[in-house]
Amino acid sequence: MEEMYDVCRRHMNCRVRVHTRCGECYDGVIVNVDRNNVYLRTSGGVRISGWFGPGFGYGPGFGGDILALSLFTLLAIALI
Template identity: 60%
Template sequence: MEIYHNCMRCMNRRVRVLTRDGRIHEGTIVRVDRDNVYLDTDRRDGPVTISAYGPYGYGYGFRGRNTILTLSLFTLLAIALI
């Protein structure tokens, strides 16, 4: 399976993935198995409130968590390093 080997070569690197339905996804490949590729995307799933001064201090900041996108290897059309 050529797409599997291409994904393995791109592990931990930023890629642009084109799927058979015409969608484009960008992110870093964090894992590949025989059926799926796991892409750490730049999308955020919303802010998380954290204390800027530790658990007992005052002040708050926001950070988002990246979304891991699971794509089936069978739906991938092309993959390119960016």
Template identity: 50%
Template sequence: MEAYYNCMHCMNRKVRILTRDGKVYEGKIVKVDRNNVYLETDGRRAVTTSAFVPYGYGFARRNQILTLSLFTLLAIALI
């Protein structure tokens, strides 16, 4: 429950999240529910999915939304 309240406190702010398995993620928290935190990344980190939207005659890269389980979070810090 502590991770949930910490994420809610950091909503819409840039954070660095450390998970129990040692991975580090950076981005802006855009949503939190009782099980997950949704982190908008800038696309610079290696993430398995990407999103594209039509832009003029080509495509523009959108920021990615990464879903992390609240149960795997070890630490969260504002950046």
């Protein structure tokens, strides 16, 4: 988890594609990272393969929201 934390810190304010261990893929800009989570700002034109429904802060039509992902679930991060 420490390695993912360092990768996220180095890519703050960069546009990235994040892949999780669950097979989900998220595009956005890293706006913050702490020892447990990375925070992505998504936009209306960004592909989000996950859907957690109303009340979770993002989903289709909720462009520009912040998505928190656990560093533990991250598999890979790529610059886009």
